[in-house]
Amino acid sequence: MAIRNIRKDEDPILRKKAKKVEKIDERVKTLLEDMRETMYDADGVGLAATQVGVLKRIILVDVGEGLLEMINPEIVKSCGEALDEEGCLSLPGVNGVVPRPEAVTVKGLNPQGQEIVIEAKNLFARAICHEIDHLNGVLFTDRIVE
Ligand code: NI
Numbered sequence: 361m362a363i364r365n366i367r368k369d370e371d372p373i374l375r376k377k378a379k380k381v382e383k384i385d386e387r388v389k390t391l392l393e394d395m396r397e398t399m400y401d402a403d404g405v406g407l408a409a410t411q412v413g414v415l416k417r418i419i420l421v422d423v424g425e426g427l428l429e430m431i432n433p434e435i436v437k438s439c440g441e442a443l444d445e446e447g448c449l450s451l452p453g454v455n456g457v458v459p460r461p462e463a464v465t466v467k468g469l470n471p472q473g474q475e476i477v478i479e480a481k482n483l484f485a486r487a488i489c490h491e492i493d494h495l496n497g498v499l500f501t502d503r504i505v506e
Contacts, residue, residue, distance in 0.1 A: 430470070431473075
């Protein structure tokens, strides 16, 4: 395991769209391990592979309700809207209020390659949406309303 360098600020990779993972091979498993270590080391509540410079559709989220590791995550349902403050490990020192769905249903694969469906609300839903945005090259600062 290794802590990877978190891409920050104007790094152009943060604006690129990540590709779907076709096969969960050893490289992907090592990436997941490194992402875990990197996220916890940085005291983050979420991390997308894009943030460590790898354009694969992989996210990690841990808002204190346990670790979610998801490959090829897709929002299949969302409802409500909530406003709350966000920050990002890639944008140190920046905070802003961002609207997000109050609740989302997300579908994807777990690290074993099994399909999982997660229902998340509040901060958990917000973190998932924030991380999926990273996979599409979107930063929370694009969505700040106040
Ligand atoms: Ni972020």
